[in-house]
Amino acid sequence: MATQRKPTSKKRITTKKKLAAPAGSLGPIKAPGTPQSYRARVRMYRHGLGDCFLLTFPRPGRVPFQMLIDCGALARDAKAMTAVVEHIRDTAKDGQDRARLDVVVGTHEHKDHLSGFNQARKVFNDDIDFGAVWMSWAENLSQADARKLKEAKKVAKAKLEMALSSSFAGAAPLAGVSELLGFTNDDDSIEGKKVADAVAYLKLRGKEAQDLRFLEPGSEPFVEKELPGFRFYVLGPPRDPRFLKTSAITQQMKKDDVIYHLSRMGTAGLDSLGAAVAPGGEGDELCHPFAAEHRIARPVAGQSRTYFAEIQPFVDATYDKPSEAWRRIDEDWLSAFGQLALDLDNDTNNTSLVLAIECIQTRDILLFPADAQVGNWQSWATVNFQVPNRTTPCPAHELLGRTVFYKVGHHCSHNATLKAGGLELMTKDNLVAFIPLDKATASKQGKTGWDMPATPLFNALRAKTKERVVISDVNEQPSAEALQAGVIATPGYIDYFLR
Structure with a gap:
């Protein structure tokens, strides 16, 4: 079991008042209109501002292979997240006595990606078996680089918490600090668990399954024994600290789309x-x-x-x-x-595990960059893969050119999808983009709300996909073009099918 933190009388640092579960049913396990056959289904839950994706790969004569990528949300209570996980459980059962998730992916240590592993812990423990857990190398504390990252985050958090508990806590310049800190340090109101406890829980479940993997960018693409028709590529997070700490977009970058700015407070400043x-x-x-x-x-x-x-x-x-x-x-x-x-928030986003999933027969790619920001994306230009039966390396940018499904990074924020070296490389005519976003929650963050979806990026996505951009917000409905492409929406989730 994950490490438990003892309750404390110290004032809790929270993001926003949690909202109740979304009204209505999450929808049937199988959406009306689901095609008789498909190679893969990507299910995006409509549970709020956060990522929760269930990938289903049919296997002839067997139960489907199930893969969960993240399970978290901002400003959602345990009731809401438990309902989501119960729906995942029932979907993964597929007529069996128990549910099984063949792979569970935790992309990075942020609440809007991992809170469900705390809030719905009982359902995960009692009802769902894990086959494997995948995380990025940044969570492998047996490695010096990962330990250094963790220690740096720990020191930064301590300074921020000190400021919020000092006599300056009410000062205007500190407004919004507690919200940003809440991404990594928020109390989920369930036995005092923190986001770090969700990370520890995933590691424990991976060890119990005897298959806990810390994935490296550029490592040899692999095929799961139980899923021979698909190949997995790891694009990020980068090892180079220059990329890990690059998140700001400068005027020069806006001008030529390739130059990025790096500005960080040193140890003395901390x-x-x-x-x-x-x-x-x-x-x-x-x-x-x-x-x-x-x-x-x-x-x-x-x-x-x-x-x-x-x-x-x-x-x-x-x-x-x-x-x-x-x-x-x-x-x-x-x-x-x-x-x-x-900086703490952006640096954590840049440690996101980035996966490209290839259907070997069609060569189509499903791209999941989590919250990767500009440095993570920029690093892909130097990532190459040695693919079996191929005489030359496969550049990561080639995978972007074969992408037919794009999980839009960081809820369509301005600095989490590159133009050059990113979206411009996605040239498939049948490209579909899914954005996990609740606009109401985003509008309440910070002083003036978060700019999500960022208008220039959203317009570029609409053009690239020919209007096949889908937002998870329950008040947003898929476009006619997305529906014509086979996207199916229910009150609780939206499905994409790779044919």
Whole structure:
């Protein structure tokens, strides 16, 4: 069982108030209109802002091969996620006494991808067998690189939590930090489990199944013994730290689509931030731009400040005047914590496991990049695969050219699908794109809401797919073009079929 954290009286860090389960049934196990035969079915659940994909591969004379890629959501309670997992269980049973997921994939340590493994833990434990668990190399703590990444995240989280529990917690520059931190550190209200507990649980289930794999980019493509008609390629996450830490899009990148910006706070900056919000001690001095001998301190409870009293009228009429508040910079330095939270979030996204699944007979590709951001995508230009019965290596970019199904990265955010080296390479006439997105939840995040779907990218997807872009939001219905391509929607999920 995953490591349990003891309840604490410390204020919990949460994203948003959790919403109740979506109204209505998730739909039948088999959607009306499902074709008699197909090579693969991709089921996208309509459970909120998060990824939960069940892939079904029919096998003649046998139960289908079932593969679950992530199971999580933001702002969804245990009831909602349990309903989703129960539907997955019933689908995977396929007339058998117990459900079996032949492969379970945990792409990266974010709540909107893994919360269901905490919230519906009882259903997973009691009713569902795991055949194998796949994760990225970044979760393999027997390797030094993975341990270094984990330690860096741990230090960054500690600094952010320190800021949120300090006297500066209510400061405007810290607004939104708790939401971003919640992606990796949120309490799921189920026995105090954190997102890290979901990762530990998946590792445990993989070990119990005697098939826990940490996948490497560019490793030899493999075919599962129980699924001989499909080949799996691992494109990311990259090993090169330059790619792992590249997420920002600069003006130059917008201009030529190939240049990216790397900006990160070093160890010294982290240490200074932590010391600056530490209660008492020398750290307090780091909050002030001038040395003590050049400052006139404000009075505090139980103490008087002789010199401050002399300038009180002036301060009241100028510095503390409400109409002049916009000019004050007392807390502007705290915005560095917001950048740190963004860096932590983006870096975790860039550790996403990226899979391309090839139907060997048709050579068609199903692409699942999780939340991979620009650095992860950029790294694929150097990834090549040694494929059996092929004399030359297969470039990762060739796989993009054969992609017929694209799970749009990071809920269609602006920096999670490249143009050059990405979408422009997807040239198949029958391309379909699925976006796991709940617009209402996205609109409530941060100060002004998240720009999802990002309009320029969404329009590019519409053009590339000839309007075959499908959003999981229950208030969005598939286009006529998507329906003509065989997409089927129910209240609880949307199906795509590879013929």
